[in-house]
Amino acid sequence: MQPGWAIGLMTGTVLDGQIDIAMIRTDGETIAEFGPWTLAPYPAELRALLIETLREAGKWAFDGPDPAIFAEAEQALTLAQSEAVAAFFEREGIRPADIAAIGFHGQTVLHRAPAPGCPGQTRQLGDGAAMARHLGIPVVNRFRDDDMAAGGQGAPLSAVYHAALLRRSEADGDTAVLNLGGVANITWCDGNGTLVAFDTGPANAPINDWVVRHGLGDMDRDGLIAASGTVDEARLAELLTHPYLSAPYPKSLDRNDFRHAMADGLGAADGAATLTAFSAAAVGRALDLLPRRPNRLIVCGGGRRNPELMRAIGKRAGVRAIPAEEVGWRGDAIEAECFAFLAMRSLRELPISFPLTTGVARPLPGGRLHPTRSAA
Secondary structure, three states: OOOOEEEEOOOOOOOOOOOEEEEEEEEEEEEEEEEEEEEEEHHHHHHHHHHHHHHHHHHOOOOOOHHHHHHHHHHHHHHHHHHHHHHHHHHHHOOOHHHEEEEEEEEEEEEEEOOOEEEEEEEEEEEEHHHHHHHHOEEEEEOOHHHHHOOOOOOOHHHHHHHHHHHHHOOOOOOEEEEOOOEEEEEOOOOOOOEEEEEEEEOOOOHHHHHHHHHOOOOOHHHHHHHHOOOOOOHHHHHOOHHHOOOOOOOOOOOOOOHHHHOOOOOHHHHHHHHHHHHHHHHHHHHHOOOOOOEEEEEOHHHHHHHHHHHHHHHHHHOOOEEEEOOOOOOOOOOOHHHHHHHHHHOOOOEEOOOOOOOOOOEEEEEEEEEEHOOO
16 A cells, blocks of 8 residues: 555543644555644633533443533534644645545543453544544544454554654664653554553643642643642652552553542642652653663653653653654654554554553454545
């Protein structure tokens, strides 16, 4: 298959109010060319709707019929992302006919990893058929469903794209990729076919939620609140005994598995400092689980813009952490690029999840294709 242009869309569980849109030319195995990308803001009312949807999803907990708010949120976010893509095309002079597929991740509202006697479940909101109708381009979504139906964790799915980036950069097993979103995930490969990925623990979600709870904004911008506080080392040591951190991979998390309540009883600044230190130290525990401990992390996701978190990773994980831009990657675009890459893999029925990334028994394709003809 000749490489084709694909669009990827991503909105993370950190709920930063942005739609990540990125375009790459790829055959789903290698990256031929990077195209334009942008961060398109959600309307304020949609971000508020999604925050409330996540609250309702937590109460629902996969028990009973969908909360009514799911349908409202799905319709609103599908329309918002479709319109954002249309505006992106107009601004960049892109013809829809030149795009082979759109990878539409949708908004994760709840994710539960499998456990003994309890199959995993995941829920992303997003109407792929409606987007295909709106834009006149084939859309691939529901990337996690087949993996979880086969007993996998459903996450992380970024590993195969991170591996392609590492190959392009000629990196070896001394380098891994760390994504700092609502939760953190790591990808490691040795260049000989071994690919490992898993969620390390929390990243930005509990820090942001803590800041919101104290009326200090929507996130700890530049890590200034944490930098002004003092880590409660005793509390941190207790948090680091959580069994998830020492559990073998494959493993995955929902954003609510580690909550801001971990810092209850501390002042605003000390709580932010302690939560930041915990996210960083959890990365160190993850590195100890890898077949070979890397000495360098290429960091993507919004957390790389938090100097205090990046410093804490260097200190508490014992590793050199550098932002993706230092190796020529587009740190804010990588997650969206990933779903463009996965869409092309889905078109070719190539695997998107693997035994050492999500725990499936064998490499497994995934994604649901919504061709434009389905919308006539």
